[in-house]
Amino acid sequence: MRRRTAGPGATATIADVAARAGVSTATVSRALATPDRVRPELVELVMRAVSESGYTPNNSARTLRTQRSRMVLVVVPSVANQMYAHVLRGIDTGLAPAGYGVIIGNLDNAPNKEGRFVDFAFARQVDGVILLCGFVPGSHGRSMASAGLPMVSILSPIVDSDIPDVGIDDHAAGREAARHLARLGHRRLGYAAGPREHVVDTARWTSFREGALAEGVDPADIVRIEGGEGMRYTYRSGVAAGERFLAMTRRPTAVFCGSDEIAIGFMKVMRDAGVSVPEDVSVMGIDGIEQTDYTHPVLTTIRQPRQDLGRAGAELLLGMMDGRSDAAHRRVRLPFEFLARASTGAPPAEAAGRISQDLAPARMG
Incomplete structure (x- = not known):
């Protein structure tokens, strides 16, 4: 049987593709519209015929026909x-x-x-x-x-x-952040917040606080640091949170930020103010964006599988x-991935000294 093909200068049709592939026009339509519902070998056959014939699917007509x-x-x-x-x-x-x-x-x-x-x-x-x-x-x-x-x-x-x-389990992520910082020895913790009352930010803040309490941190030493610019997950919010941190009379020794962008903005303010990370304050974020690989120091973060x-x-x-x-x-x-890096470390020596005194067992008289 002679294989039908479009003549010189003619526009190939779906019938030309079907004839070249040796299948029905219905099979060609299915292979182009819903390839996941057609056997792989037939899809490959149809696509080869499309390429050889120069056929261009009429997406507008298909949209009108299928109402999609x-x-x-x-x-x-x-x-x-x-x-x-x-x-x-x-x-x-x-x-x-x-x-x-x-x-x-x-x-x-x-x-x-x-x-x-x-x-x-x-x-x-x-x-x-x-x-x-x-x-x-x-x-x-x-x-x-x-x-x-x-x-x-x-x-x-x-x-x-x-x-x-x-998504990820944001409650688990918040608890993991608190556990990491507390086990480094920090007993004054801050959370640089994202958008107020946002369900994700609420989950991260509440679980961070719960995780810190579970590690024995005093509730009075767990603070929420509000950002600016409508409290979004942005560099500017991190800058605003950093400025509020610097204005505190009793600063946290470690801060978990509601996003990597907040953390990077926060670290810039620390650097500009001569506050060393992590020697003076440990900083960590969440998201795992590429910029965290290039901050100085490299940012501790929780990487989402974006x-x-x-x-x-x-x-x-x-x-x-x-x-x-x-x-x-x-x-x-x-699942998320926890990346412990150089931006988090032990608390400052003076804070660590007070912590060791607080945790020392009482002497027997």
């Missing part, structure tokens, strides 16, 4: 933050094999931009939504949740909702968009 945009909206507080950049890469890696693209909804730390992205959802310009912002965007009395689209949150659970979410979080969130959303009921109420927690 093949796009996912990802709402991000700020694309300038490296934490989110790596999560985005993981999301794209997870969505691409299923033929989905990404629209980035950059709030740029300005919630008044929410309306535009709420409109995307209600206009069905996207098939699903991934939230990295820790809340459901709303505008003019409309909540994005009311658009009826599958929705997943990454990095932060959404308070008072049943939206599936992917790309894995993004990929897991994407796969969870794909399951919801495909109608899998097991994906609709899931809570996924991935």
Whole structure:
């Protein structure tokens, strides 16, 4: 049987691809639209035929036919933050094999931009939504949740909702930070806070405090240091927290920061003020962004598996968009990595001396 091919100068059609691959047009359509549902050897055969024939899929026609945009909206507080950049890469890696693209909804730390992205959802310009912002965007009395689209949150659970979410165990992370600092000998601990009443920041602060208490630290010696700039997870918040730290009459000897950016901003203020890290104050963060590898001293941090979080969130959303009921109420927690580095050490000699006296057993008369 003679193999059908497009003539010179003609535009290849899906029938040309099917004839070249020796399969039906329905198989070609499935291999292009949902390759995960077609045998790998058939997908490879179809893709080779597509390449040889020069066929270009008509995505617009497919969208009209299936009522799907093949796009996912990802709402991000700020694309300038490296934490989110790596999560985005993981999301794209997870969505691409299923033929989905990404629209980035950059709030740029300005919630008044929410309306535009709420409109995307209600206009069905996207098939699903991934939230990295820790809340459901709303505008003019409309909540994005009311658009009826599958929705997943990454990095932060959404308070008072049943939206599936992917993240780490922030309670365990806070306790681990307290344990590390207390076992270095610190008995005056500070927490440089992120956004007030943010569910993740609340988890990290409360668990840090609980962990310190479990290590025998006096409750009066565990302080929360508020940042500035709306208390976001930014360098500026770290600078503001550092300035407040310097104004204290009785400073903590170790500070756990609500993000790596806060920690880096905090350390800059210490350096500018001539306060040595870790000799005068130990500093640690959480996230594991690349800049922590290049700070001086190198920052102790808790590394989140950022790309894995993004990929897991994407796969969870794909399951919801495909109608899998097991994906609709899931809570996924991935392991974190604790990196003890040079920015944390024993407390200053004068503080250590007082601690040893406090902990010495009472002498028998």
